[in-house]
Amino acid sequence: MAEEQSSPAWGFNTRAIHVGQEPEPVTGAVTVPVFQTSTFAQEAVGKHKGYEYARTGNPTRTALERALASLEGAAFGVDFASGLAAEDAILRLLSPGDHVVMGNDAYGGTFRLISQVFGKAGITWSAHDLTDPASLAAAWPEKTKLVWAETPTNPLLTVIDIAEVAKVTHANNAKLVADNTFATPYLQQPLAHGADIVVHSTTKYIGGHSDVVGGFVATNDAEVDAHLRFIQNAVGAVPGPWDCYLTLRGVKTLGVRMDRHLSNAAAVVELLTRHDAVSTVLYPGLPGHPGHAVADKQMSGYGGMVSFRAAGGRDAAIKITEGTKLFTLAESLGAVESLIEHPGVMTHASAAGSPLEVPADLVRLSVGIEDKADLIADLRQALNSVA
Numbered sequence: 034m035a036e037e038q039s040s041p042a043w044g045f046n047t048r049a050i051h052v053g054q055e056p057e058p059v060t061g062a063v064t065v066p067v068f069q070t071s072t073f074a075q076e077a078v079g080k081h082k083g084y085e086y087a088r089t090g091n092p093t094r095t096a097l098e099r100a101l102a103s104l105e106g107a108a109f110g111v112d113f114a115s116g117l118a119a120e121d122a123i124l125r126l127l128s129p130g131d132h133v134v135m136g137n138d139a140y141g142g143t144f145r146l147i148s149q150v151f152g153k154a155g156i157t158w159s160a161h162d163l164t165d166p167a168s169l170a171a172a173w174p175e176k177t178k179l180v181w182a183e184t185p186t187n188p189l190l191t192v193i194d195i196a197e198v199a200k201v202t203h204a205n206n207a208k209l210v211a212d213n214t215f216a217t218p219y220l221q222q223p224l225a226h227g228a229d230i231v232v233h234s235t236t237k238y239i240g241g242h243s244d245v246v247g248g249f250v251a252t253n254d255a256e257v258d259a260h261l262r263f264i265q266n267a268v269g270a271v272p273g274p275w276d277c278y279l280t281l282r283g284v285k286t287l288g289v290r291m292d293r294h295l296s297n298a299a300a301v302v303e304l305l306t307r308h309d310a311v312s313t314v315l316y317p318g319l320p321g322h323p324g325h326a327v328a329d330k331q332m333s334g335y336g337g338m339v340s341f342r343a344a345g346g347r348d349a350a351i352k353i354t355e356g357t358k359l360f361t362l363a364e365s366l367g368a369v370e371s372l373i374e375h376p377g378v379m380t381h382a383s384a385a386g387s388p389l390e391v392p393a394d395l396v397r398l399s400v401g402i403e404d405k406a407d408l409i410a411d412l413r414q415a416l417n418s419v420a
């Protein structure tokens with residue numbers, strides 16, 4: 034929604050706690066209530082207080098939309114029932130015959146949605162190395178309307194230069210979508226670097242507690258916002274008020290959680306770079322990481338996700354993944370507890386045999402906010418078991 038709620042002078046954490054979250058006018062409740070209602074009484078036919086039916090709008094959802102839009106520096110923000118529902122709404126901007134360019138290690142679910150669902154609807158796609166915007170410009174596929182970039186990517190932690198990819202995209206009259214799930218708006222605001230649309234799985238860092246699934250889209254483009262609002266209401270993949278409440282509760286602590294994720298991730302990276310069981314550590318904070326300079330340019334921290342390749346190959350990677358006690362073996366990421374997974378078999382199985390296939394010796398960590406020493410001890414014993 035377009036309402037100006039924030040003082041532009043407010044810092045990130047103040048906006049996370051206050052924008053869209055003024056005390057409730059009837060009772061003074063300090064926390065935005067869960068408006069568990071499907072409909073809203075009207076004073077006269079067509080005369081209402083801004084809410085008619087809860088698919089179209091719900092005050093708990095409005096609060097979340099305003100808070101998140103403010104954190105992304107966006108004029109508009111629209112919530113969806115999941116990250117993929119949010120992506121689906123964006124992709125409905127396309128018409129049969131249009132083309133989407135995606136990064137060559139996009140999230141597996143994004144790849145599945147574009148190739149298998151939108152493919153059937155007449156949308157074509159190709160995967161490109163978006164770390165090389167000049168090669169994208171040279172090989173620009175005809176009828177490309179959207180470029181879909183994640184940065185850092187899932188699970189290879191590749192960093193894409195948003196401003197450079199935006200230049201190529203705009204020179205060809207297309208729009209750039211940035212999946213900001215890994216970085217979060219605390220570390221990176223893609224609209225400020227030229228992206229047209231930002232998408233989130235709020236299931237991850239924004240919710241932050243592994244207890245709710247959700248998605249969010251931010252934009253400064255009024256036409257895109259009108260499209261998203263229309264799809265939100267016409268298709269109806271909306272989050273319920275409890276989900277919005279839980280997500281908004283997560284938003285309030287995003288900054289403090291990210292600070293801890295960053296310091297714990299730095300300690301984990303230090304262990305991994307020194308351990309014989311590891312052949313390569315993939316983390317944008319490492320000076321040798323190919324995207325390190327770009328990360329410094331567009332991010333204020335390197336994030337809480339760390340991937341690495343096991344020196345002993347696929348079997349060692351699986352043994353490490355199954356060998357931790359504190360790092361829970363599970364899909365998903367971005368919450369308070371640490372998780373470990375094997376992308377080739379788990380999150381990215383749908384990319385097998387495609388240009389987006391991930392290495393079999395890859396392990397992905399979502400470093401949580403537990404005590405650093407406990408995380409390091411757990412990971413060390415799992416790595417020692419294969420060294």
Ligand SMILES: *Cc1c(COP(=O)(O)O)cnc(C)c1O
Pocket residue numbers: 115116117118140142143183187212214215233234235236237246247248
């Ligand atoms: C999880 C994830 C999604 C999909 O979001 P859901 O909430 O699971 O639908 C999209 N992009 C990235 C980078 C993700 O990690």
